[in-house]
Amino acid sequence: MLANLQESNQLLERSIEEYSKVGMSEGDHVLPGLRVDALERLAERASFRGYKHRARDAYIKLSEIQPEVAGWRNLLGVQYLMSGQNSQARVVFEGVLARWENNGKALCHLGYISYSENRFEDAVDLLKRGIALDEDCHEGRVFNNLGDSLLKLNRRTEAYKYYQQGANEGLLLSAWQRSLYNAPNLRSSPWWEPKETGHYDYIHKLESKWRVILSEVMSILDQERGVFEPEDEGLTETGDWKQYTLYRRGRKVAKACERTPKTCQILDSMPDATACKRGQIKFSVMHPGTHVSPHCGPTNCRLRMHLGLIIPDNVRIRVGNETRSWREGKFIILDDSFEHEVWQEGSSIRVILIVDIWHPDLDEHQKRTLSPI
Numbered sequence: 001m002l003a004n005l006q007e008s009n010q011l012l013e014r015s016i017e018e019y020s021k022v023g024m025s026e027g028d029h030v031l032p033g034l035r036v037d038a039l040e041r042l043a044e045r046a047s048f049r050g051y052k053h054r055a056r057d058a059y060i061k062l063s064e065i066q067p068e069v070a071g072w073r074n075l076l077g078v079q080y081l082m083s084g085q086n087s088q089a090r091v092v093f094e095g096v097l098a099r100w101e102n103n104g105k106a107l108c109h110l111g112y113i114s115y116s117e118n119r120f121e122d123a124v125d126l127l128k129r130g131i132a133l134d135e136d137c138h139e140g141r142v143f144n145n146l147g148d149s150l151l152k153l154n155r156r157t158e159a160y161k162y163y164q165q166g167a168n169e170g171l172l173l174s175a176w177q178r179s180l181y182n183a184p185n186l187r188s189s190p191w192w193e194p195k196e197t198g199h200y201d202y203i204h205k206l207e208s209k210w211r212v213i214l215s216e217v218m219s220i221l222d223q224e225r226g227v228f229e230p231e232d233e234g235l236t237e238t239g240d241w242k243q244y245t246l247y248r249r250g251r252k253v254a255k256a257c258e259r260t261p262k263t264c265q266i267l268d269s270m271p272d273a274t275a276c277k278r279g280q281i282k283f284s285v286m287h288p289g290t291h292v293s294p295h296c297g298p299t300n301c302r303l304r305m306h307l308g309l310i311i312p313d314n315v316r317i318r319v320g321n322e323t324r325s326w327r328e329g330k331f332i333i334l335d336d337s338f339e340h341e342v343w344q345e346g347s348s349i350r351v352i353l354i355v356d357i358w359h360p361d362l363d364e365h366q367k368r369t370l371s372p373i
């Protein structure tokens with residue numbers, strides 16, 4: 001307890017060692033209840049410290065001592081998930097269900113694994129059963145995974161039923177706005193106008209420099225191979241969508257800005273963009289034939305501005321239930337915590353500059369203390 005309160009790594013590590021001596025020792029000289037208590041505390045503190053292997057070992061031991069307790073095995077599976085070892089986690093959760101077929105937590109965790117593996121039919125079955133059986137499965141992430149799986153299966157009506165249930169239970173901001181890392185009491189709208197952001201003059205300045213920005217991105221487009229990175233969140237259903245990041249989580253990507261010095265110099269005069277720890281600034285290149293599936297960003301703490309640089313005909317973006325397009329040299333501004341979807345049906349590439357800025361309703365203290373995303 002003292003280690004948690006003082007946030008002292010030294011005391012925390014000392015407590016981990018002491019609990020390990022009691023919990024992981026062999027023999028029957030330690031009372032069973034004391035051993036279980038020590039192992040539970042060891043697992044919690046080791047996980048907090050980032051020692052996932054020690055937390056896993058503690059949960060394995062707990063499962064051996066109390067094989068009738070499904071919770072220890074579920075927590076072991078979670079440790080595997082946190083380590084990115086989904087196949088090992090699957091084995092654990094399947095083992096739980098083999099013995100306790102109606103264990104909601106195991107169903108929901110296994111549903112998440114199926115979702116991450118694009119096994120959407122399995123994910124839907126598992127997540128629906130988990131939600132029905134266990135109130136602890138009622139989390140925003142679970143409703144999002146279930147709704148997203150249903151969307152992938154073109155079962156839209158059913159998807160929005162579960163999104164709405166998540167919103168009704170206060171787990172999602174709304175059926176349309178499904179971000180999970182949120183600040184309270186922020187204005188909420190899918191689309192924004194420049195004057196509403198508090199940065200009208202800066203937006204106008206950026207627009208006036210759009211040809212300079214275009215010239216720099218064109219110079220690196222000639223070196224596209226190995227310079228632009230593919231979108232890596234599994235959002236591209238068809239086509240080719242690449243990005244070139246200049247600022248990430250409030251920090252400049254120095255090597256990227258070396259290739260685009262004028263653009264970064266222009267951007268540096270707007271700290272609400274360059275220091276936005278919950279956003280990015282990046283060039284986005286989308287090739288013809290690309291469809292980006294419906295999705296929501298992670299947080300309501302930012303607005304996302306798109307500066308049109310190369311805009312062919314037949315490209316569009318839907319945010320909420322309204323669809324718009326881009327114009328060269330002009331910004332469109334959206335709240336990407338709302339569901340959005342993109343179609344690129346033009347005859348040439350579409351290039352935009354994406355600039356995330358802090359939501360105008362956040363105060364300076366919030367901007368300083370909100371965790372990066």
